[in-house]
Amino acid sequence: MSAAAKSVWLHGGVITLLFALQFVLPAYHHGNLARIMVLAVYAMGYNMLFGYTGLLSLGHALFFAAGMYGLGLTIAFLDFAPSPALLSGIISALIVSAVVGFLALRTTGVAFMIVTLMFAQAGFLTILLFGEYTRGDEGFVIQQPERVLAGIDLTTPGNRYFAALILFSVCLIITARVVQTPFGKVLIAIRENEDRARMLGYDVLRHKLIAVIISGTMSGAAGAAYALLFGYVGASFAAVQYSIFPLLWVLLGGAGTTIGPLVGTIFMFYLIDLSSGLTSAYMLIAGVTLVLLTLFARQGLVGELRKRALPWLP
Amino acid sequence: MAALNLLTTKGLSRNFGGLWAVHNVDFELPEGQVRALIGPNGAGKSTFVGLLCGRIPASSGSVQFDGRDVTALPAHKRIALGMAYTFQITSIFAKLSLWENVALAVRRKHHGDANAVEGGVKAALSRVGLADRADQLAGDLSYGHQRLLEIAMGLGQQPRLLILDEPTQGLAESEVDDFKKLVRNLAGETTVLLIEHNMDVVMDTADMITVLNFGEVLAEETPETIRDNSAVQAAYLGTG
Amino acid sequence: MPIIKKPSRLVTRRSALKGLAVGTGAVAAAGTLPGFVRYSQAQSSEPIRIGFQVHRTGIGAAYGRWYDRTTQAATKAINDAGGINGRPVEIIAEDDGTDPKRGAEVVEKFASQHNCDLAFGTLFSHVVFGSAPRAGELKIPYFVVSEGHHVASGKLNRYTLQPGITDVKSQVQAMAPFVSDNLGKKVTMIYPDFAFGHDHRDYFSAALEQQGGEVIAKIAIPPTESSFTKYFPKIPRDTEVIYHVMVGPAVLTFVKEMGEFYGPNKPEIFGFIDSLEAVDMASPGLEFLEGSYFWEGNPRYAQKDQSTYDKDYRAAVGVDDNGASVSDPKDVSTYSHMFGCWETLYTIKDGMEAAGYKGPEDRTKLIEAVESITDIPHSAEHPQGAKIFNGKTHQVFGHQYISKVKDGKLELAHTTSIEDTLYDDEVDYTTQPF
Numbered sequence: 001m002s003a004a005a006k007s008v009w010l011h012g013g014v015i016t017l018l019f020a021l022q023f024v025l026p027a028y029h030h031g032n033l034a035r036i037m038v039l040a041v042y043a044m045g046y047n048m049l050f051g052y053t054g055l056l057s058l059g060h061a062l063f064f065a066a067g068m069y070g071l072g073l074t075i076a077f078l079d080f081a082p083s084p085a086l087l088s089g090i091i092s093a094l095i096v097s098a099v100v101g102f103l104a105l106r107t108t109g110v111a112f113m114i115v116t117l118m119f120a121q122a123g124f125l126t127i128l129l130f131g132e133y134t135r136g137d138e139g140f141v142i143q144q145p146e147r148v149l150a151g152i153d154l155t156t157p158g159n160r161y162f163a164a165l166i167l168f169s170v171c172l173i174i175t176a177r178v179v180q181t182p183f184g185k186v187l188i189a190i191r192e193n194e195d196r197a198r199m200l201g202y203d204v205l206r207h208k209l210i211a212v213i214i215s216g217t218m219s220g221a222a223g224a225a226y227a228l229l230f231g232y233v234g235a236s237f238a239a240v241q242y243s244i245f246p247l248l249w250v251l252l253g254g255a256g257t258t259i260g261p262l263v264g265t266i267f268m269f270y271l272i273d274l275s276s277g278l279t280s281a282y283m284l285i286a287g288v289t290l291v292l293l294t295l296f297a298r299q300g301l302v303g304e305l306r307k308r309a310l311p312w313l314p
Numbered sequence: 315m316a317a318l319n320l321l322t323t324k325g326l327s328r329n330f331g332g333l334w335a336v337h338n339v340d341f342e343l344p345e346g347q348v349r350a351l352i353g354p355n356g357a358g359k360s361t362f363v364g365l366l367c368g369r370i371p372a373s374s375g376s377v378q379f380d381g382r383d384v385t386a387l388p389a390h391k392r393i394a395l396g397m398a399y400t401f402q403i404t405s406i407f408a409k410l411s412l413w414e415n416v417a418l419a420v421r422r423k424h425h426g427d428a429n430a431v432e433g434g435v436k437a438a439l440s441r442v443g444l445a446d447r448a449d450q451l452a453g454d455l456s457y458g459h460q461r462l463l464e465i466a467m468g469l470g471q472q473p474r475l476l477i478l479d480e481p482t483q484g485l486a487e488s489e490v491d492d493f494k495k496l497v498r499n500l501a502g503e504t505t506v507l508l509i510e511h512n513m514d515v516v517m518d519t520a521d522m523i524t525v526l527n528f529g530e531v532l533a534e535e536t537p538e539t540i541r542d543n544s545a546v547q548a549a550y551l552g553t554g
Numbered sequence: 555m556p557i558i559k560k561p562s563r564l565v566t567r568r569s570a571l572k573g574l575a576v577g578t579g580a581v582a583a584a585g586t587l588p589g590f591v592r593y594s595q596a597q598s599s600e601p602i603r604i605g606f607q608v609h610r611t612g613i614g615a616a617y618g619r620w621y622d623r624t625t626q627a628a629t630k631a632i633n634d635a636g637g638i639n640g641r642p643v644e645i646i647a648e649d650d651g652t653d654p655k656r657g658a659e660v661v662e663k664f665a666s667q668h669n670c671d672l673a674f675g676t677l678f679s680h681v682v683f684g685s686a687p688r689a690g691e692l693k694i695p696y697f698v699v700s701e702g703h704h705v706a707s708g709k710l711n712r713y714t715l716q717p718g719i720t721d722v723k724s725q726v727q728a729m730a731p732f733v734s735d736n737l738g739k740k741v742t743m744i745y746p747d748f749a750f751g752h753d754h755r756d757y758f759s760a761a762l763e764q765q766g767g768e769v770i771a772k773i774a775i776p777p778t779e780s781s782f783t784k785y786f787p788k789i790p791r792d793t794e795v796i797y798h799v800m801v802g803p804a805v806l807t808f809v810k811e812m813g814e815f816y817g818p819n820k821p822e823i824f825g826f827i828d829s830l831e832a833v834d835m836a837s838p839g840l841e842f843l844e845g846s847y848f849w850e851g852n853p854r855y856a857q858k859d860q861s862t863y864d865k866d867y868r869a870a871v872g873v874d875d876n877g878a879s880v881s882d883p884k885d886v887s888t889y890s891h892m893f894g895c896w897e898t899l900y901t902i903k904d905g906m907e908a909a910g911y912k913g914p915e916d917r918t919k920l921i922e923a924v925e926s927i928t929d930i931p932h933s934a935e936h937p938q939g940a941k942i943f944n945g946k947t948h949q950v951f952g953h954q955y956i957s958k959v960k961d962g963k964l965e966l967a968h969t970t971s972i973e974d975t976l977y978d979d980e981v982d983y984t985t986q987p988f
Contacts (some may be wrong), residue, residue, distance in 0.1 A: 028666035035659065128748050128777060137777075138679045138702070138749035139654065141687050141709050153690045182421050189418050192407040199369070199401070200471065201393030201422050231687030234680050235652050235748075273659070276649050280610040 004180065007258075011176045014259055015169045022161050032273070034161040034312045036265050037168040038225050043253070043261030044171050045218030051255035053181055053211040054191030058243050059100070059116030060219050062083035062123040065238035066096040067153020072233030073133060075146050082149040086224050094213060096123075101212030105205060117243070123244075124238040139234025143247025147228055151238030160229050167225050168262075171218055176258045178214065179314060187211050191256070219246070252293060258314045263301050319364065319378075320345040320505050321474055326375035328529075330363055335361040337529040338375070343475070348497060348506040350520035350537075352513075358529035359509045362403055363477050366507075367393045367399045380474065396421070398473035400464045402480045402509070408453030408498045412444055412463055415452050419470035438470035441496060465496070476500070477507045482515055494518050577925045601644035602906070604899075605664025605673040605694075607685065607742035612652030614678045616832040616890045621675055621699065622647065624892040626828040627871040628899040638903045639911060642651070646670055654684020655656065661685045666690040668944040671914060672902065675701055675895060679749065684742070686710040694915055695987065699894035701725070703753060708981025712988060715924055715948040716925070718898030719851070719891065720941075722750070723757045724975035728954045729849055730761035732968050737847065738794025738985060739767040744785065747774035754799050754826070758775075775800065782808050798825045805829035805981050806839045813842030823847070827854075827964075831888040834878075836962045843959045850955040850964060851890030852938045857966045867896060867937035876963070893938040900935035901943075925984055942972055946982040951975045 009159040018037065022030060042064055049055045070092025075081040080088060104115040128136045147154045154160050179183045186207050187309045189197040227233045236242070245268075246261075253264025271289060275282035297304045321343040328336040339387045343349050351359050364370035366377055368389035376385045384392050393399070398419075408413050414436055420434035438447040442462040447455070452463055461484060469477050482490050492514065497519040500506055510516050516523060516539045525532040525546050533543050540546055591703065606625055609618030625645060633642050646668045648656040664670040665688075667699030672695040675680050679702035686704075689696035690711035698705065698716050703723040705716040733741065741762060745751035761770045771790050777783065782804075789796065802810050812820075823846035830840075830848075844985065856868065871892070872880045879885035901924060908924035909916055925945035930952075932940040943951035951972055957964035 026666070028663060031662045031666060032659070117928070125776070125778070131747070131749055131752050135683075136748040136752070138704070139683045141683055143711075144687075144690070155687075157691075182425060183423070185414065185418060188410070189407055192409055193405060195369075196401070196405045196407065197418070198390050199367070199393060199399050199405075200419050200467070201390050203390050220682060230658055230684075231691075232654055232658065232684045236654050236680055236684075272656075273663070280649055283611065 001192070003312055003314070006171040007176055007180065007313050010314070011172055014209070014262070015165070015172065017243065018165055018168070022141065022158070022165075027157070030157060030161060033266075034157070034164040035231065036269050037143065037164040037262075038092065038222055038229060039249070039269070040109045040262040040265040041168055041171045041225065041294070042219050042222035043246045043249040043256075043265050044175050045215045045220075045222060047215075047250045047255060047257075047261045048128065048175060048178070048187075048218065049211050049215035050247065051260070052191060052206060053187045053215075053251055054194075055208060055211070056113050056247070057104075057116040057193065057212075057215075058113045058240075058247075059104075059118070059120030059123075060216070060240050060246055061240065061242035062100065062116075062120040062221035062227075063093045063097050063216035064223035064242060065123060065235075066216075066234050067223030068227045068237055069127065069134065069223075071211075071224040072140065072142060072227045075142055076140060076233075077133065082147060082154070086149070086228060089224025089227070090217060090221050093223065094217045097216020097220070098209070100216070101209045105208050105212065117240070118198065120240065120243050121210060124240075127238050129231055134233075137235045139232060139236070142227060142230070142231045147231060150227070154229055163229060164225065165246065167221065172258065174214075175216070176314060179258065182266070183207070183210070214265075227293065247256045250300070252290065252300055254306070255305030257300070257302040257306060258300040260300050268299065315445060318345050318381075319343060320380060321507075322378040323366070326362070326365055326377060328358075328365055328370060329373040334529045336365060339526075339529075339531055341524065341531065343411050343505060343507060345474075346502055347442040347506055347509065347521045348501050348519055350516040350523045351507060351509045351526060352511075352516060353526035353532070357526040359526055360479060361529075362506065362526065363399070363479060363509060366392075367397050367477060369399070381434050393471070396474035397477065398468040398471040399477045400438070400468045400479060400481060402483070404464055406452045406460055406463055406467070407491075408451070410452060411449050412439060412452055412455070412466075412532045413448040415463060416466050416470045423472060434470055434472070438466040441469055442466045442501075443492065458489050460487055462489070462493075465484070467491075468501075473504060475505045475507060477509075479509045480511060481508070482510065482512050490515060566641070599641060601642045602639075602911075603644050603646055603668060603670040604897065604902070605661070605668060605670035606645045606647040606675045607650050607657060607660050607664075607673055607681070608647050608650040608675055609677060609681070610647075610649035613896075614681075617677050617891065618649075618652075620888040620892045621677060621895050622834070624871050625675060625899065626894040628896040631870055632899060632903055638906050643899075643903075650681055650685075651675070652678050652681060654680045657681035657685040658688040659686045661694065661696065662692065662943075665689075665694040669914070670694070671911075672697060672917070672920070674699075674898060674902070677891065679704055682714070686714045689713050693917060694914075695921055697898050699891070699898050701752075701891065701894070703757075706944075706947040706980060708947075708983075710948075712948075712983045712986040715921070715949045717901040717924060717927065717930075717943050717948075718896075719950065720954070720975060721949055722753045722954050722978060723949055724949075725826075725849060725851070726754055726757040727761035727795065727977065728970040728974040729956070730758060730765045730767070731974060732956055732970065733763060733795055733797070733824055734767035735763040736968075737824060740770045740790075740792055740794045741767060741775065741797050742789045742793040742795070743769055743772040743797045744773045744775065744789075745797075747776050751775075751799060753772030754797075761905065769797075780804055780807065782811050783815070786812060792853075793821050795822045795824055798823065800825075800829045805833070806837060809842055810839040813839075816842075825849070827890050831890060834884065834885050834886050835959065835964065841962075844962070846959050846963060847967065848957050848959065849890075850957050851965075852893045853955050853957060853964065853966050854887070854889040855963050855965070857959075857984035861937065863932065863934050863937035866934055867893070871896070896901055897930075897936050897938065897941075901930070903935075921988075940972070944977075944979065946977050946984055948983050 010033035041050045046060050067089040071089030074085045074088045100119050107115050127134045144155045150161050154163050186202050250261055252267050254260030271286055275285040299307055319342045323341040326339045353359050365372050416435045417436050420431050424430035442465055482493055523540050524534045610620055627646050629643050648660040650660045661673050664673045674697040676698045677700050682698050684701050688711045696714045699719050701719050703721045706721050745754050773785050773788050825848050827848045827850050856875035873887050875881050877887050877889045905920050905924035909919035911920050927943045930936050930941040939953040941950045943950045954970040956968040957966040
C-alpha cells in the first residue's frame with residue numbers, strides 16, 4: 001500500500017472511530033471528547049508550525065483568542081449570526097497571524113519564542129484594556145439562542161459533538177493533505193535543515209509565513225469553535241498558559257505527526273481529569289509525566305510508535 | 315572567447331571585521347566549463363562561492379549570472395535562476411529518506427508533476443550510485459555516501475551552474491575515481507565550479523583553474539600551465 | 555439546636571417537610587438508638603450529592619481553602635441535624651484551578667460523571683461565566699458564591715443562582731451614602747484595570763453622584779503593575795477620600811507606597827477588604843491603614859455586640875475572634891465571603907425541603923422553590939444577617955458592613971440597610987423556560 005493510501009486509511013479510520021464513539025460513550029466522556037476535538041484542532045494548528053516547520057511559538061494563545069473574540073465580539077456587538085461570526089473569527093485569526101508572522105519571522109530561535117510571547121502578552125493586555133467591550137478577565141457568555149448555526153442548536157450534546165467532529169475532521173484532512181504536498185515537504189525540509197532548504201532554492205521566509213498563517217488560522221478556528229460550542233469568551237484563553245498547552249499536547253502526542261495532537265490532547269485531558277480527583281497537586285503529576293515522557297519517549301506517543309513500529313505514519 | 319560567460323564578478327569583495335576575506339575579485343566563468351578553484355586554507359574560496367550563491371552578502375562589487383545582475387538577490391532566488399550549491403560540511407536532511415532529499419531538490423522545477431520528480435530523483439541517485447538506497451534515511455548513510463547524496467541533490471536541480479565545495483573530502487579512493495568520472499560526464503551538460511584540495515581531482519577534471527590567495531586571484535590558467543607557475547607553488551608551500 | 559428554630563416563610567407543605575426533617579435530625583442527633591436507620595426518609599437514604607467547584611489551585615486558592623472549610627462545616631451541621639429531607643448531604647469537591655475552561659469541565663463532571671444533584675460554590679467571576687453556560691445546558695442547578703453582578707445582570711441563565719452572597723453592584727452602591735455623609739464628597743478612585751475594578755468604578759461613581767458627591771479622578775492600575783509610586787501624583791490635591799480596591803498580592807506594596815507618598819497628612823481612605831482577605835491586618839506595611847475604613851461582607855473580628863449566630867458559625871468553621879484559624883493564628887480567613895457557602899447550603903436545604911426534592915428529576919422544582927424565597931431572617935443558618943432574595947434576578951440582597959481600622963483591628967462602624975443595596979431588576983429569569 002502506498003504512503004498516500006495508508007494516510008487515507010489512517011485518517012479515515014480516526015474520523016470513523018470518533019464518529020462511532022458518540023454512540024457508545026457515556027455522557028461525561030461524550031462531552032469531554034467534543035471538547036477535546038476542539039482543543040485538538042488548536043493542537044493541530046500548533047503542530048503545523050512547531051511539528052512540521054520547526055518553529056517554536058510561545059504566543060499561540062493570541063491566535064486562539066483572535067478566533068474566539070472575532071466570533072464573540074461580532075455576536076455581542078454587531079448581532080452577527082453564528083456562521084458569519086465564525087467566519088469573522090477565522091478571518092481575525094488569519095489577519096493577526098499574518099501580521100505577527102510578518103514581524104516575528106524577522107527573528108529566529110529563542111528570539112522568535114520571545115517575540116511571539118510578547119505579542120501574545122500584548123494581545124492579552126489589549127483584551128483587558130478594552131474591558132468595556134470584552135469584559136476583560138471576566139469575559140462574557142454567548143447565550144443559547146446565539147449559538148444556533150444554520151438551524152442547528154449547538155448547545156445540545158449530539159449537535160455539539162457533531163460540530164466538533166466536523167471541524168476536527170476538516171482540519172485533520174487539511175493537515176494530512178498539506179504535509180503530503182510539495183509545500184508541506186518544504187516545511188519539513190525547513191524544520192530539518194533550514195539552510196539546506198534555502199540553498200535548494202526555496203523561499204524559506206515565505207514558506208514560514210504561510211505556515212504561521214495556516215497554523216494561526218487553524219488555532220483561531222478552534223478558538224471560535226470553542227466560544228460557539230461552549231458559550232464562553234474570556235481573557236484567560238489569551239493568557240500565557242494557553243500558549244503552553246498546545247505545545248504540551250503536541251509534545252506528548254508527537255510533534256510532526258498528523259494524529260499526535262489528538263492523542264496528546266486526549267492524554268493530557270484525562271491525565272489532569274483523573275489525577276485532580278486524587279490530589280490537588282495534579283499539575284505536579286502532569287509535570288512529572290511530561291518529564292518522564294520527554295526522557296523515555298522523546299518523540300511523543302505517536303512519534304515513538306512511528307519510530308519503533310510504524311515508520312509510515314504521516 | 316567564443317563561449318558566453320555564465321558567471322561574471324566585478325570587484326567582488328567581502329570584509330569580515332576589517333579583514334578582506336575576498337578582495338576585488340574579477341572572475342569570469344564561461345558556459346560549459348569545469349573550473350576548479352584552489353588555494354591554501356583561508357584563501358577565501360568558500361567565502362567567494364558564498365558570495366556567488368548569495369549565502370554571504372557582498373561588501374562591494376557585483377555578481378552577474380546569465381547576463382543578469384544578481385548581487386541584490388537573496389540566495390534562494392539565485393538558486394532558482396539555475397545555481398546549485400553543495401555544502402563543504404555535509405548538509406542533508408538526515409531524518410528524511412534519500413529519495414525525499416533528492417526529491418526536494420528536483421521538485422522545485424517540476425512542481426506538481428509526480429512522474430517528472432520520480433524520474434529526476436532516480437536519475438540523480440543513479441548518477442552517484444545510490445539508487446538502490448533510495449528508501450534509507452540519509453542520516454544512516456556513511457559519510458562518503460552522504461557526500462555523494464549531497465552531489466545528487468545538486469544534480470537533481472539540473473542547474474546551469476553547479477558549485478561543489480570540496481566534494482571529495484572524506485571520500486574513499488574508489489569513490490574519488492567515480493567522482494572524477496561523474497564530473498567529466500557533466501562537462502558540456504552544465505557549468506561546474508569546483509573547490510578542491512585534491513590536486514589529482516583538479517588536474518583530471520578541470521578545464522581551467524583559478525588560484526585564490528589572501529582573497530585575491532593569484533593566477534588563472536589551464537592545469538598544464540599551473541603546474542609550472544611558481545607563484546602557485548609558493549602559495550602552496552608548507553600547506554601540503 | 556438553633557439551626558431548626560426558624561420562622562416558617564414558605565408554603566405549608568414546606569413546613570411539614572421541615573418538621574419531618576427536624577424529627578429525623580433529632581433522632582440522629584440523639585444517637586441513642588444503635589442500629590436505627592439514621593436517615594429515615596421513606597423513599598431513599600441515598601445522600602444528596604452536591605458538586606463543590608472549589609478553587610484549590612490557581613489565583614483563588616486562598617479563598618478556596620476557606621470556602622472548603624466553611625462548606626465542610628455547614629455540611630456537618632446540616633447532617634448532624636438530620637440532613638436534607640432526611641437524606642445526608644455529600645460534598646463532591648473538584649478543583650477548577652480557578653480557570654473558566656476547567657470550571658466548565660468540572661460542572662460537566664458533576665452532572666454526568668458524579669451524578670450530582672447540583673453544583674455549588676464558585677467564587678471567581680470568570681469561572682462562573684465559563685461554567686454557567688454548561689450548567690444551563692446540562693440542566694443542573696448551579697449555586698454560585700461569587701459576589702459578581704453576573705447573575706443579576708441577566709447574562710447567565712435560569713439554572714444559575716446566587717442566594718448566599720450579595721453582588722458587587724449592591725455592595726458598592728451601598729457605600730456611597732456612608733462615604734459622602736461621613737468621609738467626604740470628593741473622591742478619587744484607585745482600582746485595578748479589569749472587569750471587577752470597572753464594576754467598582756461605574757457603580758460607585760453613579761451612586762456617589764446621587765448622594766451629591768463626585769468622583770474627581772479615576773485611576774486605573776494595569777493588572778501587571780507591581781509598583782504604584784507613579785500613580786499617586788495623579789491624585790488631585792482636593793481629594794477628600796481615596797477609594798481603593800486592589801485585588802491581588804500587590805496590595806501590601808500599594809499601601810506601603812501610599813503611606814510613603816502621603817506621610818501623616820493623608821486624606822480619608824476607604825477600601826474594599828477583598829484584597830486583604832486572607833491577609834493579616836497586622837502585616838508589616840499595613841500600619842498606614844490605621845484609621846481608614848473598609849467594606850466588609852461580614853465583620854472579620856468578633857464585635858462587642860456579636861450575635862450568637864456569628865459566634866456559633868465561627869466556632870463551627872474553626873475561626874477565632876480575630877478571624878483566623880483556631881489552629882493557626884497566621885492563617886487568616888476570607889471572612890467577608892465564605893459565609894456565602896454556609897448560607898447557600900442552607901438555602902439549598904430550604905429549597906429542597908420546600909420542593910420535596912427527591913432526585914435530579916426535581917431540579918426544576920428546586921429552582922422554583924428557591925425562586926419563591928423572599929425574606930431570609932438573621933439566623934444560625936444565615937449568620938451574616940437578614941437578607942431579601944429576589945427570585946426574578948436570582949440574586950440575594952443584604953446588609954453591608956463598614957469597619958474602621960483601630961489598633962490594627964477592624965471595628966464595625968456602620969451597617970447599611972438592605973434598602974441601600976437594592977437596584978432595579980435587570981432580568982426576570984422566571985420567564986425563561988427550563
